[in-house]
Amino acid sequence: MEIQLINASLPLEDESRLYAMHAQGGRWTSVAVQDEDVCTANAVRLSDIEGLPETGRPIDLEGRMVLPGFVDAHMHLDKATSIAAVGNRSGTLREAIDNYGAKVAGFTKAEIKQRIVSTALMALSRGTTHIRTHLDFHLNQGREIAFRTMEAALEAREELKGRISLQLIPMCSFERMGAAGVEAAEELLKLGMDGLGGAPHLGSDPKTEISRIFALASRYGVPVDFHADESDDPARRTVVPIAHRTIEYEYGGRATAGHLCSLASMPPGEAGEIIGLMAEARLAAVTLPAVNLYLQGREDCGPIRRGVTRVKELLAAGVPVAVASDNIQDPFHPFGRADLVQIATIASYAAHMGGADELRALLRMITEVPAAIMQLEDYGIREGLPASFVIVDARSVQRLFIEESPSRWVVSNGRWVSAAVRREWSAAAPAVGSAEMPR
Structure with a gap:
């Protein structure tokens, strides 16, 4: 044509x-x-x-x-549009995790695939042509349940080929997965997953978890993309060992940390030291403003923290920062229409970015920057x-x-x-x- x-x-x-x-x-x-x-x-x-x-x-x-084409560097397509089936009465992150975990065994592969495809096409209609989606990997519930989501995502990626490209990142928790976790994660990479991720701040030994993910990813030469410090607690600082392992494994440009909510709760000096370490490590950041505004600060009586990371400080330090959608109409976030222009506009409010140069930076944060983070060729x-x-x-x-x-x-x-x-x-x-x- x-x-x-x-x-x-x-x-x-x-x-x-x-x-x-x-x-x-x-x-x-x-x-x-x-x-x-x-x-x-x-x-x-x-x-x-x-x-x-x-x-x-x-x-x-x-x-x-x-x-x-817009590039959404952090979504959860497997969970998208599941809010009616799962629910979340309190609106908290903890209930969202628990409720989805309790329901996942009842979702068929066809249901999960349909959610992935329909939400990806929703994003495509708004201009997004590339998505990196994180995928829940519930190996603790049994191999069949865990691999059901992975197989659905692989089939959806093939069906969508030529229209919208998907990068698939399984969320591994070796602490919950037990001894079979590394073997299962290796099998996922052999099946065609594009990298490895996880949420180490939710575990009891995040440093060990981070090291295991880096070791396996480096063995297969794939990128890593972590959920990091999605918490109002300023003591949550798993981004620090992530940055150290990024340096140790020479993973600059192939490691990403999403959320980074706790940075916003720290004193400026302490946050600045961590941001400097991220810049040194060449560790990329992804901010998820809509979902973090919705989830964070729920236990505060005042002042109420809103959870969006220190976008301006990260940019000033030279850290690549992308804006992404995160969750779409699921128990983590009941809203959203997979529209990155809307999400970037929310970021402009949350990060106080309204000047002409700042808006142009936000536009790059849904196009060129996430394309570089995802190592997209020919973009x-x-x-x-x-x-x-x-x-x-x-x-x-x-x-x-x-x-x-x-x-x-x-x-x-x-x-x-x-x-x-x-x-x-x-x-x-x-x-x-x-x-x-x-x-």
Whole structure:
């Protein structure tokens, strides 16, 4: 399929210019600054196209922004949309963990796969083309139950290939898994898992747990991605041994720590020392603002801590920071629509980031930064790379965060895969398209 775009804005390149773009055979063949006298006589306006743009004619974007497909570096697709089946009356992290663990044996592989596929496609309709999903591995409940989720995820990844790419990270707890844990984790890697993760701060011996995960991951050459210190307790500092093992195993650029809520509860000086260690280790961070705002601070009477990590301090220290969705409509977080623009907007509130440069940084935190964290090859909008991108109504980064662009047009590997359009919406922009937003 051939795709020709004119009057396109590329805010991650130069927001002051418009671009002409051409893709064929699934890859960009040309991305160039546009001549001021570009001819639009043969072009069709995007706002005049019903549904998916299947036309071979040039498409006039009228200044709309084109972004590389969003990258969600931390989700839980296996649990997504399970809130009705699982529930969480207290809204706490502890009850969410217990309730899901009590229900997991009753979920069939088909149910889990359906949740993964449908939520991934929900994300795709909002512009996300790459997801790293953490997967619960309940080996303590028996091998069949534990591997059911893994098999569902592997089948879902294959079914979604070509539309949205999934990285699969099993959450291993060798403390709960017992002696069979290492052998089972090795089998997962041989089956095709993309890395190893876990939540060592929930165990009684996090340092040993972290060391075991690093040792196994390094043996197979796969990345590690930890849930770290998802707690209001400033004494929770498992990120410190994670950073030390990152240095020891020379895993800089291949190790990630998500959440880091306890950093926000520490005195600035103590937090600064840990952030400096993370920078030295080249340990990446992922902030999950929606879920941490929802879960944290529930035992506080005041002041109430809200759990979102020290985003600005991490950025200032040179730590790569991504923004991600985490949980979608499950016992950990009953809300969410797999929309990274919405999540980045929540991050802007939580981290007090509203300046022009800060909003541009947030945009990179859902595109280029998580792509680097996930070590995605061939990512971006440049000649020769795969044509996977999203078009939004906004003509500027500021407008994107103000309006969150109800309309999205999504292309994956050179194919139009989604057109979520709101004709009646016209805030600071011409009315666009047709069709309803996906549910």
